[in-house]
Amino acid sequence: MTNKPITRKGIFYWPTFEAARDFATARSLPTGRIIGYGLGWAIQLHVSGPYVGPATLNPNRHPAPFAKTDRGFARRVERQSKQIVRSACFA
Incomplete structure (x- = not known):
């Protein structure tokens, strides 16, 4: 083995x-x-x-290659805006 x-x-x-x-x-x-x-x-x-x-x-080697780039920032902003919209719908 x-x-x-x-x-x-x-x-x-x-x-x-x-x-x-x-x-x-x-x-x-x-x-x-x-x-x-x-x-x-x-x-x-x-x-x-x-x-x-x-x-x-x-x-x-970074485990999340897009985390510190513009693309990663755009992903975070998009994800956060979706969460805000969802929470506003249930308020």
Whole structure:
């Protein structure tokens, strides 16, 4: 069996607890939050926090590429205006 993790929705899943623990200790990540799921074992960085994946290991990669751009700003404004209109309808 290989110790290479699979990636699903931006989270690494290891086939065994030991493989996840070895990965965490090699990269100075916390080993107290290694959680087993149906896909495998995932490393959570802290309680109620993010899981280890490609975005957490590469600080230059942003998980939401449009969040800080004009397109992302336009999306937020549109979403907020829809929420205001919905709330005004039920007032």
